[in-house]
Amino acid sequence: MKLSEFVVRDSILTDLQAQTKDEAIRAMVESLARSGGIQESEREGIIAAILKREELGSTGIGRGVAVPHTKHPSADRLVATIAISKGGVEFASLDGEAVHILFLLVSPHERPGDHLRALENISRHLRNDNFCSFLRQAKSAESVLDLLEEADSNQL
Amino acid sequence: MNPQSSHACEVVVMLEHGLHLSPAAQIVKTAQGFRASLIIQKGDRKIDGKSMLDLMTLAAERGCRLRLEAEGEDAEQALKAVVALFESNFGLVLPSNSQASG
Numbered sequence: 001m002k003l004s005e006f007v008v009r010d011s012i013l014t015d016l017q018a019q020t021k022d023e024a025i026r027a028m029v030e031s032l033a034r035s036g037g038i039q040e041s042e043r044e045g046i047i048a049a050i051l052k053r054e055e056l057g058s059t060g061i062g063r064g065v066a067v068p069h070t071k072h073p074s075a076d077r078l079v080a081t082i083a084i085s086k087g088g089v090e091f092a093s094l095d096g097e098a099v100h101i102l103f104l105l106v107s108p109h110e111r112p113g114d115h116l117r118a119l120e121n122i123s124r125h126l127r128n129d130n131f132c133s134f135l136r137q138a139k140s141a142e143s144v145l146d147l148l149e150e151a152d153s154n155q156l
Numbered sequence: 157m158n159p160q161s162s163h164a165c166e167v168v169v170m171l172e173h174g175l176h177l178s179p180a181a182q183i184v185k186t187a188q189g190f191r192a193s194l195i196i197q198k199g200d201r202k203i204d205g206k207s208m209l210d211l212m213t214l215a216a217e218r219g220c221r222l223r224l225e226a227e228g229e230d231a232e233q234a235l236k237a238v239v240a241l242f243e244s245n246f247g248l249v250l251p252s253n254s255q256a257s258g
Contacts, residue, residue, distance in 0.1 A: 056178055057177075057178050057181055059177055061177070061181075061208040061209065061212070062208055062209075063209065065209075067177065069177070094181060094184065094185070094208060112172070112173035112174060112176075112217075113174070113217055115173070115176065116173070116174045116175075116176060116215045116216075116217060117215055119176070119177065119212045119215065120212060120213050120214070120215035122212075123208075123209045123210075123212035123213045124213045126209055127209050127210070127213065
């Protein structure tokens with residue numbers, strides 16, 4: 001499973017302006033809908049499902065990273081988007097720090113293994129300090145995509 | 157108390173969706189409450205059980221066997237606390253056979 005295969009190209013946000021968790025999740029899901037990653041008609045249901053998941057415990061996993069996600073019946077394959085926040089988003093993270101890198105995932109109900117493998121993939125790359133710092137400095141979706149492809153081929 | 161005390165055991169992941177984010181967070185929070193280190197091993201891979209990113213890289217699916225190893229003065233208590241999470245299935249309901257086959 002490769003990052004560049006499940007991150008929807010045109011949905012990447014490199015200058016997220018949202019300051020709260022709700023605003024950030026809304027902006028990312030709207031971007032996924034605009035880029036065709038999810039159906040426009042499912043947008044609000046997916047936002048609600050992701051916010052509901054956050055109530056169980058923040059997906060802010062520390063080191064400035066959050067992985068908001070949900071399983072949703074409308075998804076026929078796993079899709080994801082990335083947002084970079086220069087100012088940081090208040091996310092009630094495990095370590096209390098603001099979040100600068102967000103990976104948002106929407107996956108089908110019947111494929112829990114895909115979800116785990118996507119998390120494995122994302123977290124493996126996020127452990128690499130080069131990946132995190134390049135990602136935080138990325139100014140365009142193209143540079144994020146280049147970075148994902150480099151990460152996929154272990155060139156970082 | 158032996159400062160180099162080391163305790164280990166094996167657990168099996170019974171979670172329907174594998175060791176996903178919220179059970180992983182429970183392990184990290186629990187392990188961080190102790191001074192002892194916690195190493196979790198899947199196959200020949202060893203990771204730091206106090207690191208969320210490390211735990212997520214395990215991608216431990218249902219049925220997966222993990223070795224837990226705690227080391228430090230409160231290793232025994234740390235290991236017991238983490239094993240208790242697995243034994244309670246992280247507070248989540250075990251899937252019945254009919255659900256599991258679906």
